[in-house]
Amino acid sequence: MEKRFDYFSARAALLVFLSIVILLGSVTKIYASWFVDERKLHISAHGQTSCIDCHEDIEGLPFHPNPQDVNKKEKDFFKADTCFSCHDDVMDELQKGLHSGRKIKYVAYYNNCIKCHDPHTQPRLRENRIGKFDTSKPRYEQCGACHEERSKLPPLSEEDEKCMSCHRLLDVKTAAGAQKIKALCIDCHGKGDTPQKKLTAKAVPLIDTQEYGATPHAGILCTQCHLSATQFGHSEQGLGDCLKCHYRHDEKVAHALHARVACEACHLKGIEPVRAEADNLIEWKRIPPPNNISVVHEMVLRDREASCTRCHFRGNKLGAVSTVLPPKSVICMPCHSATFSISDKTTVIALIVFLLGWVAAFAYWITASGSWSKRENAFVKVVGIFWDCIRNIFSSRIIVIIKALVVDVLFQRRLYRQSRSRWLIHSMIFLPFVFRFVWGIVALIVSLSKPQWRFVWAMLDKNYPLTGFLFDLTGLVIIAGIVLASIRGFINRKERLPGLPDQDKVALGLIAAIVVMGFFLEGARIAMTGWPHGAEYAFGGRLVSMLFAGSGNLDLVYGRMWYVHAILTGAFVAYVPFSRMFHIIMAPIVLAMNAVSVHGRRKK
Structure with missing residues (x-):
């Protein structure tokens, strides 16, 4: 019985402790704001007390608010004597070591009343209700519990209304509330000659309200971005998160996912990107403007290249490559999360050569023997091929085609039946490319259609643990497959039948060079960006990155390596139509045609 009692006592104590923590946290959040909820104030213990009774020092100030005070905490304004001037019985109790009739240990702790009591919402401790008060409902919803129910609060005195005209809690969803917030901010931060503006100008540049009106965010609340701007400790407020309203740029716009770069580092004017020492994130700092007029809110990138060169310049300390690299193009898709772009010379040349080779192969194909050879000219044959494809796709034969593509192309059933060792080696090279392409x-x-889905940005982030691990794993599997294919080709070179082509060593060499260079690129990137969190899961690149530790010119080396990698990829793409690698295009077509042909014969 005692054990059970101890168990429940411990659990009850834990619940009480958690409740106190939550309560204290919520109290701090409530009274940290400059605004006062008039409804809660009205029904509080101080609801009938004038503002000046507690804030009597305000009357003697030359102006209010004072920008020199906005960075203070609420405790800096608190004076216990203000409370004790009315609650002298509490002071008498504290002198006896009591509070609310209970013995206390640390009397000094209880001299800071606002640690527990929010003066603007503190309920009466000994309230005389008329029996209608429901403790489970908010007090401000029970106006009839204390007095005759009314539809609105009674008017404030003239001096209290003067205070509440600025400090009344606003409904920011209304136009009037939004305008009030903006006016409150501009009162100190706007360009002008008032005492508040002059004092603010000593700390931060002022805002030209006319120029600000033409900025992209002129129509939204200041507190939409400056979330804690209306709270005590004004200068300690955190910056808003652009991604709460906007989506990241896709890779065609940004050329690569800038997951570790703050949006402001690219979009804000009058700033300088900086690299945070703690986490290597790219943040920003303000550059003092010559006329002390802020231009930081002008976020339209009128010169995108100039925005990029803030970070991408020779000798930068930000972990950025020295040149602005083009986005990964269509020829990169078999390996990377690339884009449907053809913007660099390597891609253009590679695709031209590839298309010429494809046209030559297709021309040879339609002149060969077969069901189409009976047609008289090439145009008729091409039209016939196109019509046959359309007819097969939009018919029940599409199921046969899909089955052939899945079973014989993707899983390579025919190769498996011929030789399991060849199937394994071929799969080690082929399937990782399929995985990476998908x-x-x-x-x-x-990322283009549903950018609000967060998982897609993890798929694009090279430092995301799962992404880095899987891409390194598939890269190593490809290299292992090429090594095994080369060994097998060397061992079986004497057994090859006369007249059959040799193993395509050029294609294997190009693939191996592309993948190996990819690992070196990844290692250089990891080292250049300061071994960011998550990069350790890209185990291959992480290992290679140790080779670049201490290198002082990685920003230049990385760019050159990137172009070598791109040229190797372009060379492979251009080589495909003229090599045995052309089977990666022709095999699916032939296997699909054969499946349709066999299906037709079976039906007959």
């Missing part, structure tokens, strides 16, 4: 195309499509 990953990249899903990430691209979702």
Whole structure:
């Protein structure tokens, strides 16, 4: 019985402790604001007390608010004597070591009344209700419990209304409330010659309200971005999160996901990007304007290249490559989350050569023997091929085609039946590319169509643990497959039948070079960006990054390595139509055609 009692006592004590923590946290959040909820004040213990009775020092100030006071905490304004001037019985109790009739240990702790009591919402401790008060409901919803119910609060005195005209809690969803918030901010931060503005100008640049009216965010509340601007400790407020209203740029716009770069580092004017020492994130600091008029709210990138060169310049300390690299193009899609762009010379040249090779192969194909060879000219044959494709796709034969593509192309059933060792080696090279292509195309499509889905940005983030791990794993599997293919080709070179082509060593070499260079690129990126959190899961790149530790010119080296990687990729794409690698395009077509042909014969 005692054990059970101890168990429940411990659990009850834990609940009480958590309740106190939550209560104290909520109290701090309530009275930290400059605004007062008039409804809660009205029904509080001080509801009938004039503002000046407690804030009598305000009357003697030359102006209010004073920008020199906005950075103070609420405790800096508190004076216990103000409370004791009315609550002298509390002071008498404290001198006896009591509070609310209970013995206390630390009397000094109880001299700071606002630690527990919010003066603007503190309820009466000994209230004389008329039996209608429901403790489960908010007090301000029970006006009839204390007096005759009314539809609105009684008017304030002239001096109290003067205070509440600024300090009344506003409904920011209304036009009047939004305008009031903006006016409150501009009262100190706007360009002008008032004492408040002059004092503010000593700390931060002022805002030209006319120029601000033309900025993108002129129509929204200041507190939409400056979330804690209306609370005590004004200068300690955190910055708003742009991503609560906006989505990240896709990779065609930003050329790569800038997951570790603050939006402001690119979009704000009059700032300088800086690298945070703690987490290597790219943040920003303000550059003092020459006329002390802030331009930081002008966020339209009129010169995108100039915005990029804030970070991308020779010798930067931000972990950025020295040149602005183009976005990953269509030729990168088999390996990366790329874009449907053709903006760099390497891609253009590679695709031109690839298309010429494809046209030559197609021309040879339609002149060969087969069901289409009976047609008289090439145009008729091309139209016939196109019509046959459309007819097969939009018919029941599409199921046969899909089955062939899945079973014989994706899972390579025929190769498995011929040789399991060849199937394994081929799969080690082929399937990782399929996985990376699917990953990249899903990430691209979702980032363009559903950018609000957060998982897609993890798929694009090279430092995200799962992304880094899977891409390094598939890269190593590809290299292992190429090594095994080369060994197998060397061992079986004498057994190859006469007339059959040799193993395509050029294609294997290009693939190996592309993947190996990819690991070196990743290692250089990790080292250049200061070994960011999450990069350790990209185990291959993390290991390679140790080779670049201490290198002082990675911003230049990385750019050159990137172009070598791109040129190797372009060379492979251009080489495909003229090599045995052309089977990666022709095999699916032939297997689909054969499946349709076999299906037709079976039906007959």
